[in-house]
Amino acid sequence: MAEFRIILMGDFNARTASLTAYPLDPRRISKDKTVSTRGRWLCRTLADNDLALVNGVAKFGPHSGNYTSFQGTRQTVIDYTAISNSLWPTVTSFTVCPREDGYDHAALSLSIALTVSARITTYTPSRNTKRRDPLPTTTELDKLLVATLEAGKDEEKKSLHLYGPTLITTNPVKVAVHGLCVNPGKTTATAGIGLYWGPRSPRNAAYRLTSPDLTSTHAELAAIANALMIASVDKSLEITTHSKYAVQALTTYASDSAARGWRVTNGKILQQIISTIKTRWAPLHLIHIRNMQQNAHLREARTLALRGISNTPDAPLLNQPNPPQIVNSTPLQVPKISSNLIEIPNELHPDQVPKRTIFPEAHRGRNKLMAITKPSTSHGSTQ
Template identity: 30%
Template sequence: MWLPEQFSIIEQSRPLSLRSQPGGGVAAVFRKHLPITKHPDLCSDDVLVLALNDVFLVSIYLPPASSPAYRAYEVSPVDRLQELAGLAATLDMPMIIGGDLNARTGNLTAGIDPPPRSSPDLTVCSRGRSLLLWCRIAGWALMNGTSRASEAFTCFQGNGSSVVDYFMITTSLFHLKRPVMSVLARNPCSDHSALSLAIPDFLPPTPPPVPLLSGFSPSKWMAEIDYVDNNINSLLRHALMQPPTPPARLAQLLFGWVPIATGPIFAYVGAHTGNFPAPWAASAVIFNAPSSQHNIFGCSGRPSTLRATLLAILVALSLAEPRRALTIFCSSIDAIRHIMYDVGRYAERGWRLENSDLLQHIVLAARDRGAPINLHFLDKNIHLGSAQRLAEASDGLADLWMLADIQFVEPLHPRDFAPSPDLVPCLSSNVRERQASPQPSQKKNAEPTTPDPSLDDLPQFSPSSSRSSSPCPDHSLASHRGRELLRAHYAAKRSEMRDAARESLARFWKWAKARLRPKSRILPASVSLTAIMSIMADRINLPDVVANPIVEECPLHILAPKPTSIHPSLNPSQIHLFSSPNVLPVGVDDVEHLIGGGCCMGRGWMRWMVAG
């Protein structure tokens, strides 16, 4: 974390555990001249206790009551908060407590002579009643709702808004200093609002800077001091205080401080469609299971759940670090089947079918990643449910994910590719001409005519073929023998169907599903997208040079997500307008550096917007 030189930080990190992912904890950032000390005997996981003069400052996080995080705690933060309440009641210690308590207290008050409160959240939960009891024991006053600026929601989730973040202060200190609490404007990078507590005449005045003497030489002074022990620490502190590069900053915003050498990236994708005020579809991607509502993307084109799911898979491929393995969890079997089975068919037909634009981008994104990619089907999962709720909460107002046009080289002849099972053989032009022209009558026992050898040089499969097919490749439908074989083929199929129906109704429907539905092929639980792309490389006809996803004629900007349009248009060529204070121009060199470093770009943190 980068900090200016005049600031310092004290943190209480969570210990590493095999039951959860690394990370988490609480921290305090303060000016260096403040006499702040840490009390390790009162600190525990997610609880940080500091002392400033004669006042204790407490930063705390209480997970939800049903969270499995309590199994990893040695000392529960709920128990630690109860101990602090007992100490405050026994020793008369002035305290200021702030944090995410996951408690809803409504408009209730507690303590001795508490200030009145007015909260927009009128719900009171069981932990909220326990919190009011602890405040009554310790003599704490809840600051939320005591001023006009603090009468606001602090938490915004897909199922609604609530007040779960609090400032609590000793009642005597409140009546003495009259602090003012404010709920700041909602930050688009978090689902919680920041809280501010202003206490007049609370901190000692800032000491004036010491003037340097006219004959003072910093280099001479540094040379005279022995820096054997502190030299490495100073260099390390100086390196940590350097501002990060643009790729590192964007990667930090999306993934946090995750080193490259760690395990794979897990992405959970969800999709949702709606019809109000117009048909829309939205996609949601959750990386490594943090529930962030800034990874919601509007789907352009014809809105459908399948298209939105394919867009979510494309977003996961585009945003993830290319040097790390990626596992994408999806609950849509159709989306995985489209990538597994239909990519080759779409390529053979010139990418003219529905959702071909998304599949082209998925092909290029999968080919350009150096690490393996796996598609994993899950029917029910808590993180998939979170992604689904994020997509539902977008209500059609998510920013459109713009796709640049990609031109694939069309095959010269359909015979250049291995025929797909769903392609139907078509009649050649010579056969159509002979079928249209009147044929001379032949005797019943006459020898059959020799087929034209020129027909062997013509392609037998065509993307734009008709629906009529012949089960016998050696005979065309124009000949009498071909029609007889076709009737025998249909009779055998009807006999097989009747036998299955006579045996049992379940066997009949199993037979019908296996033969009449092309989607009834067995789907493995995990699919290696990298292996599929390597197998279908010839059929997909990948271009030698990857098309630039950013249109060069458009101005390049990194835009913050503040759309002025009420509802996203379904026209993919439209560029949405954003507020001008959130526009940061970048150069072409920076763009190439960002793309080359595998930078993460997406709605909520940073976003490329181009014209399709």
């Protein structure tokens, strides 16, 4: 029977203090001094399956026993890493990462050294391979032709061409954005955008935008654009927004809009956002929240947007910082952009939705029914 080697990492909601699953396990030192009933049960379960806790093991340094959960002023250790005892020789390091803004749990980092066999393959191009020169993009017609040809590629190639490859994935950095507009469509239109990264985060921001063609939808897109400009290109990003249109415009309809040369509603800012996404190395995940009252971070973003309308000076989009050098440039098989919305196939682009010009007359069936059932007031005479 093959030997299974197991690694468990996650929130076990159990407090074990400095207990070990088995007396012969490596000694642990934890900052949490409380042992709960669930913690004792966890230790027994791990011992029954020949597993041991890694948190707080002395050889990994003092930070390995740090707190992992932060609920207000209460700090506890309830997130653990447990491994099979046969894996101890392969573990090189373990640490509890510093808490990041907006999170109530700290990440756990475990490094192991494995011996793997690599097979090197070489590719020799065929002599018949012809080099294809790129198509010209001098005129608008040339650009439209290139965009049309690109639109005919399969979905994976189209996505890669539109958003660029994913080169790295990390724990996502989360931000909630909101945009709203006062007097939309008028010369006095003013929009405010709010970016909320977490409690007391120095990146929390409120900006004001002024333009005669501003709308709340444009403000939502501007908020997403600013969040992308601020975020690091080498960190996975998760943006929460109240705008379903913004999420679909950047995912479901983006390929079609690009094929149209971005000659669509809000095309200029959509093109700018897609260009920024293409320069990123890490993926982007968009989350649509329909009911803003159910998300505290979105409510904070709305508060910042309201502040942006009234108090904050006008602010243009931030300049994208120069990205650092990346060591490994091999693309990953990870989508560059995703969302929590379910895509509906064959759904029309917003600019293709037909608009009714002729409306039928009001239904008069009720009047006819009343005329039939109403008793007659005239009576005939008989002789």
